[in-house]
Amino acid sequence: MAFNLKTVLSIFISVCLVSSHFANRCLCSIPTFFVNGGGFTPALGTWYGDPNGAGSGGACGWADDVRLPPFSSMIAAGNANIFLQGKGCGECYQIKCSREPYCSGNPITVTITDECPGACNDVPFHFDLSGAAFGAMANPGQADNLRNLGQVDIQFQRVPCNYGRTNIAFKIDAGTNPNWFATRIEFTEGDGGLRSVEIAPAGTQEFVPMNNIWGAVWVANIDSSFKGPYSFRLTSPINAVAVAINAVPMDYVPGQTYFSNVNF
Known part of the structure; x- marks a missing residue:
C-alpha cells in the first residue's frame, strides 16, 4: 500500500514540476492532492470506545456533541495527514471496506472530530472510527464480527459535508x-x-x-x-x-x- 501511494505521488509531483498548466494550479501536498480528486484512496481503519459508541470530539473541541444529530456518532479520528493539526476538524469523508463476508462495500460518511496520534501515523492515512461508524460499514448481522477484527483495510475519499437542515x-x-x-x-x-x-x-x-x-x-x-x-x-x-x-x-x-x- 505504501509503495503504491509513493509511486502515485512521485508521478503527480513530476507532472506538477514539468507542466506549467499544473504548476499554476496544484498544491503538491498529500492532503490537497486527495481532496481535489482521484477517487477512493487506501487507508487503515480501526475503531475505539464502546462497540456501539459515539467516539469523541475531544481534539476538535466538540466533546460529547458527537453523540447527537447531525453527527449522530458517525465520526472518526484522523492521523496527522487527516487531522492536519486541527485544520481537518469538520471535514467529511466517505469510507468503505470490502473484506468478505464482513463488509458491505457501501460507503458511509463520517466527520473528522478527533485526532489519532502515535502509532496511527505508521501508515500514510489512518481513520480511527467510533464503534458505531465502524459497524456501519458491515453487512447486516456482521457488525460485531467486523469490530472483532480490530482493524480492516478501507478506501476513503473527501466529500462535501451535508447536515440537512442544521445550520452553523x-x-x-x-x-x-x-x-x-x-x-x-x-x-x-x-x-x-x-x-x-x-x-x-x-x-x-x-x-x-x-x-x-x-x-x-x-x-x-x-x-x-x-x-x-x-x-x-x-x-x-x-x-x-x-x-x-x-x-x-x-x-x-x-x-x-x-x-x-x-x-x-
Whole structure:
C-alpha cells in the first residue's frame, strides 16, 4: 500500500514540476492532492470506545456533541495527514471496506472530530472510527464480527459535508468573559473547515479577526464596549463566505450552543 501511494505521488509531483498548466494550479501536498480528486484512496481503519459508541470530539473541541444529530456518532479520528493539526476538524469523508463476508462495500460518511496520534501515523492515512461508524460499514448481522477484527483495510475519499437542515452553530466556551470571547464552531457544510472567522458587535459590520487556537475553537480579545448580539463572517478554505447575523445574543451563557440561520 505504501509503495503504491509513493509511486502515485512521485508521478503527480513530476507532472506538477514539468507542466506549467499544473504548476499554476496544484498544491503538491498529500492532503490537497486527495481532496481535489482521484477517487477512493487506501487507508487503515480501526475503531475505539464502546462497540456501539459515539467516539469523541475531544481534539476538535466538540466533546460529547458527537453523540447527537447531525453527527449522530458517525465520526472518526484522523492521523496527522487527516487531522492536519486541527485544520481537518469538520471535514467529511466517505469510507468503505470490502473484506468478505464482513463488509458491505457501501460507503458511509463520517466527520473528522478527533485526532489519532502515535502509532496511527505508521501508515500514510489512518481513520480511527467510533464503534458505531465502524459497524456501519458491515453487512447486516456482521457488525460485531467486523469490530472483532480490530482493524480492516478501507478506501476513503473527501466529500462535501451535508447536515440537512442544521445550520452553523456556535458553542460558547465556558471560559468566555467580557475581555475574551471563545466559541467552538460546529456543523459547517460544504468544505467542512474554516479558513478564517471574524466577529462583529451589535449594530455594526466592522468585523474583527478571530484566532483559531486549536481544533474548531476560535477566540477574540475584546473589551466591555464590545456588546452582543454578535455576528460572524466565516470563510471556508475554498473562499466561500457565510455571514451569520446576530447569531449569539447579548445575554449569551457560556457553555450554551446558539444556532445561526445560515450555512455554506
